[in-house]
Amino acid sequence: MSERFGAAVDTAVWQFRICRYHSSTMATEHAPARSSGLGLPWLAAVAVCILGFAYLPQMVVGAPIERTMGPVQKIFYYHVPCAWLLMMSTFVCAGGSIAFLFKGSQRGDRVARTSAELAVLFGICTLVTGPLWGRVAWGAYWVWDARLTSSLLLWLIMVAYVMARRFGGSASRKLAASLAIFAAADVPLVYLSVHIWKTIHPKTTVVPTLGRDMMGVFFTSLGLFTLLWVVLFVLRGHLEKARDDLDTLALDVEDHLEAWEKSAR
Amino acid sequence: MSPPEPSPVRVPGFATQVFQIAAKDLRIEWKSHEILLTMGYLAVVIVLAFAFAFVTVGGERLSPSVTSGILWVSVFFSGTVALSRTFDRERDGEAIRALLLTPIARSAIYLGKLIGVVVLMGIVEVVVVPLTAMFFSAELGQHLLWTALILGLGNLGYAAVGVVFSAALLRSKSRDVLLSALLFPLVLPVLIAGARATSILLDPKSPDLASAVFWTQFLGISGGIFVLLGLWAFEPVLSGD
Numbered sequence: 273m274s275e276r277f278g279a280a281v282d283t284a285v286w287q288f289r290i291c292r293y294h295s296s297t298m299a300t301e302h303a304p305a306r307s308s309g310l311g312l313p314w315l316a317a318v319a320v321c322i323l324g325f326a327y328l329p330q331m332v333v334g335a336p337i338e339r340t341m342g343p344v345q346k347i348f349y350y351h352v353p354c355a356w357l358l359m360m361s362t363f364v365c366a367g368g369s370i371a372f373l374f375k376g377s378q379r380g381d382r383v384a385r386t387s388a389e390l391a392v393l394f395g396i397c398t399l400v401t402g403p404l405w406g407r408v409a410w411g412a413y414w415v416w417d418a419r420l421t422s423s424l425l426l427w428l429i430m431v432a433y434v435m436a437r438r439f440g441g442s443a444s445r446k447l448a449a450s451l452a453i454f455a456a457a458d459v460p461l462v463y464l465s466v467h468i469w470k471t472i473h474p475k476t477t478v479v480p481t482l483g484r485d486m487m488g489v490f491f492t493s494l495g496l497f498t499l500l501w502v503v504l505f506v507l508r509g510h511l512e513k514a515r516d517d518l519d520t521l522a523l524d525v526e527d528h529l530e531a532w533e534k535s536a537r
Numbered sequence: 538m539s540p541p542e543p544s545p546v547r548v549p550g551f552a553t554q555v556f557q558i559a560a561k562d563l564r565i566e567w568k569s570h571e572i573l574l575t576m577g578y579l580a581v582v583i584v585l586a587f588a589f590a591f592v593t594v595g596g597e598r599l600s601p602s603v604t605s606g607i608l609w610v611s612v613f614f615s616g617t618v619a620l621s622r623t624f625d626r627e628r629d630g631e632a633i634r635a636l637l638l639t640p641i642a643r644s645a646i647y648l649g650k651l652i653g654v655v656v657l658m659g660i661v662e663v664v665v666v667p668l669t670a671m672f673f674s675a676e677l678g679q680h681l682l683w684t685a686l687i688l689g690l691g692n693l694g695y696a697a698v699g700v701v702f703s704a705a706l707l708r709s710k711s712r713d714v715l716l717s718a719l720l721f722p723l724v725l726p727v728l729i730a731g732a733r734a735t736s737i738l739l740d741p742k743s744p745d746l747a748s749a750v751f752w753t754q755f756l757g758i759s760g761g762i763f764v765l766l767g768l769w770a771f772e773p774v775l776s777g778d
Contacts, residue, residue, distance in 0.1 A: 373773045428722045436719060440709050447705035447719070450770040454698060454723050457766055461726040461759050465733075 317503050324496040335489040344408040347401050349489055353497035354397035355423065361391035361501070362426055365433070366456040369449035378516065381445055384452060386508040388433040390501060395427035418466035422459050429455040548640045558641070558649020562623060563656060572622045572657055580615035580665045584608070588672045604673045605735035609728055611665060612658065612688070613695065617717050619657045620699040623650055624707050633707065637775070647700060647771040651764070654696040655689070662688050680738045680749075687738075687753055691731040694760035697767045698723050705774045727763075730755045 328349075338345035364387040371380030402420065403413040414420065429451065436448045482490060549557070566572050587607040591599060627633040636646065666688070670677040677684060702719050706712045734752035737744050 373770065425722055425725060432719050432722055436715060439711050440706075440715055443705060443708040446774045447702065447709065447715075450701055450705060450774050451719055451723070453770055454701075454763075454766055457762055458723055458726060461762070462729070465726050465729045465755060 314503065314506060317499060321496065321500050321503055324492075324499070328493060328496060331489045331492060336483060336485050338486075341409055344405055347405045349493040350497075351398060351401040351405065352490070353494045354394045354401065356494065357394040357497060357501050358391055358398050358423065358426065361387040361394065362430065362452075362455060362459070365391060365430070366452045369452035373446060373449040373453070381449070382509055382512045382516070384449065385437055386505055386512060388430050388437070388448075388452070389508065390504055391430040392427065392434055393504075394497075394501070395423070395430060398423060399427060416466065418463050421466045422463040425462050426455065426459050429458065546640065551642060551645055554641045554645035555648045555652065558646055559652040559656070562626075562650065562653035565626060566653075566657065572619050573660060575622075576615045576618040576657065577661045577664055579618060580611045580661050581668060583611035583614055584665060584669050584672065587611070598675075599673050600736075601675065601739035601741075602732070602736040604669065604675045605732045605739055607673070608666065608669045608735060609691070609732045611669075612662060612691070613721070613724070613728060614717075615661060615665075616654075616658055616692075616695055616699065617713075617720065619654050620696070620703040620720070621706075621713055621716055623654055623700075624703045628707065643772040643775060644768050646775070647704075647768060650700045650704075651693075651696050651767070654700060655692045658692040658696065659689065662692075675739050676741050677739065680744070683749070683753070684735060684738055687731060687734045687756060690753065690756040690760050691727050694727040694756060694763050695724050697760060697763035701767045701770055701774060704771065707775075726759050727756065730759065 332346050332349050335346065335349070337343055365384045368377075368380040368382075368384030368387065371377040372384060402423075406415065407413050433448050433451050433455075436444050436451060438444075440447055584607060587610075591603065591607075624633075627636060666677065666684070669675065699716075699720050703712075703716055706716055709715060730752045734749050734756065737746075737749040737752070
């Protein structure tokens with residue numbers, strides 16, 4: 273009887289200590305950044321994204337039809353922004369990786385991981401819309417052109433980055449960071465090497481020659497896609513930050529409980 | 538009486554450090570022949586697999602670009618054996634700790650390992666290249682030294698990337714799978730340039746030597762870039778999490 277009573281008291285003391293730990297220690301010493309919920313500006317950005325992407329198809333339909341290529345040219349309003357974001361994500365990823373590898377910046381590591389995932393996502397959009405257009409314009413889904421090849425390679429490396437992060441174990445952060453740095457040097461090399469063979473991809477100089485109506489739709493789409501990227505980047509970064517905080521917190525709790533057990537003995 | 542001064546440790550110069558690391562690796566290899574035998578065997582089997590896959594009954598010659606592609610693919614795939622084993626050996630008995638404790642520059646470790654891998658790949662190529670030439674009746678004798686230069690530069694670029702990643706994977710569980718998954722996309726420029734250059738030199742009619750010069754320079758420059766990046770990234774990668 274008394275044994276059982278002792279156990280109950282023990283449990284109660286434990287619960288009390290943990291509660292007190294939660295209310296005092298964590299809130300003051302290790303207060304993590306508030307990671308529940310986003311601020312109003314970000315909610316507004318999400319709303320703009322949803323409305324914008326609902327309206328964008330209307331704009332694309334309304335845009336003038338290109339003379340030589342016909343309606344298929346309209347895929348350009350989706351393809352180009354995605355390709356631009358694939359490239360931008362890679363550079364952000366390389367920047368974050370450099371900050372992590374040489375300065376030990378945890379934030380850089382989160383930035384790199386987030387943008388690598390976004391690079392994979394927008395890379396898929398680029399690599400699906402491109403061949404659809406190519407089938408009509410060039411008569412083939414795929415040609416071994418400099419731009420296509422280097423985009424594909426870039427996407428493959430980013431997939432490797434995400435895989436390394438997921439399956440590489442404890443060493444994977446540095447591994448993936450060096451991968452991103454090599455990727456930044458690699459892509460120009462592949463571009464150059466394939467460029468020696470003939471390149472048939474439309475040049476970037478296409479954009480300034482667009483008619484005014486087309487230009488409006490194009491830049492709206494580019495802006496919307498970039499906003500989407502920023503929103504996803506912030507959301508994902510938030511999640512990653514929360515995860516890191518949770519890990520630190522769990523470690524802290526373990527340390528404190530251990531210390532408390534020792535002092536109780 | 539004051540205690541005798543501890544004799545100061547004489548740290549050898551950088552070049553000596555690099556040489557010592559490379560010599561150590563090659564000496565270990567010389568005693569067991571493990572990497573050379575497994576790597577050479579794998580390279581020969583890959584060439585044979587291609588030979589059977591592309592076999593022609595009449596014995597007509599394959600196009601030079603196919604032959605050089607086969608050669609480079611077998612070099613690349615067999616190279617992973619050397620890369621993963623060279624750091625696996627440092628895991629035995631935690632030798633890597635001893636290596637890191639010695640007063641040797643990290644960049645010297647990188648360069649030493651790099652030289653070791655390049656030499657091993659070169660030795661395997663001495664066997665594989667004539668074999669490929671024989672199987673596919675390719676004209677390799679025409680520009681022998683030039684082909685050797687291209688292969689050497691290709692090995693350098695390949696190993697420069699590979700050594701960084703095999704060092705980074707030292708503590709990882711799924712090492713072998715990840716090494717090739719990460720390495721191959723990154724070394725594609727080396728594969729493109731090497732295969733192009735070799736296929737030009739193998740062309741029996743009139744090799745376009747100007748292009749071959751371009752691709753050789755391309756290999757040299759990309760190899761140089763990879764070595765520089767490797768020197769830069771190796772230290773933080775090796776120091777662990």
